Amino acid sequence: xxxxxxxxxxxxxxxxxxxxxxxxxxxxxxxxxxxxxxxxxxxxxxxxxxxxxxxxxxxxxxxxxxxxxxxxxxxxxxxxxxxxxxxxxxxxxxxxxxxxxxxxxxxxxxxxxxxxxxxxxxxxxxxxxxxxxxxxxxxxxxxxxxxxxxxxxxxxxxxxxxxxxxxxxxxxxxx
Numbered sequence: 001x002x003x004x005x006x007x008x009x010x011x012x013x014x015x016x017x018x019x020x021x022x023x024x025x026x027x028x029x030x031x032x033x034x035x036x037x038x039x040x041x042x043x044x045x046x047x048x049x050x051x052x053x054x055x056x057x058x059x060x061x062x063x064x065x066x067x068x069x070x071x072x073x074x075x076x077x078x079x080x081x082x083x084x085x086x087x088x089x090x091x092x093x094x095x096x097x098x099x100x101x102x103x104x105x106x107x108x109x110x111x112x113x114x115x116x117x118x119x120x121x122x123x124x125x126x127x128x129x130x131x132x133x134x135x136x137x138x139x140x141x142x143x144x145x146x147x148x149x150x151x152x153x154x155x156x157x158x159x160x161x162x163x164x165x166x167x168x169x170x171x172x173x174x175x
Contacts, residue, residue: 050162051119054128054154057162062112065101065134074098077164078155084168086148106139114150124156125165132169147172 057076064072074097077083083091083100091100103109116130129151135144150169154162 047121050121050126054119054126054162055116058114062114065109065112068103068108070098070101073101081164082166084166086170107136109134109136111135111145126154128152128154
């Protein structure tokens with residue numbers, strides 16, 4: 001008795017040998033295992049490291065705000081970053097972003113913090129959603145704390161640093 005060693009799939013009539021079927025099965029298993037082991041997605045530790053790097057960049061931004069260091073704040077944005085302050089048109093060039101964060105005479109920030117609720121990393125992009133709190137002085141008169149919500153889209157640069165590509169926030173109603 002002779003056994004036919006070819007398979008005919010119903011889709012297009014192409015004939016495969018048993019060896020072809022075995023190789024296709026092995027290739028499918030290799031791809032599935034590679035994806036499972038992280039070749040198709042970042043490992044959880046990497047995403048956690050990225051989220052921590054984003055928290056650190058956010059903390060540097062806050063410290064620069066308290067220090068009145070608008071240059072450091074502006075450098076936290078990508079070259080094509082967009083700042084979207086409440087009630088204003090978007091600001092989308094580096095010089096205007098620097099000007100926005102430059103404090104007027106008599107104004108001082110005494111505290112600033114961003115508290116993330118969620119940071120989601122997807123490759124070289126991430127979004128960071130949370131609350132912020134800010135306090136300061138104007139001509140020696142204290143104000144705040146004021147609170148609000150924010151949403152930031154982060155982008156990892158070629159140098160590995162996370163920078164803000166889009167920064168928007170809203171202030172919660174003052175009590």
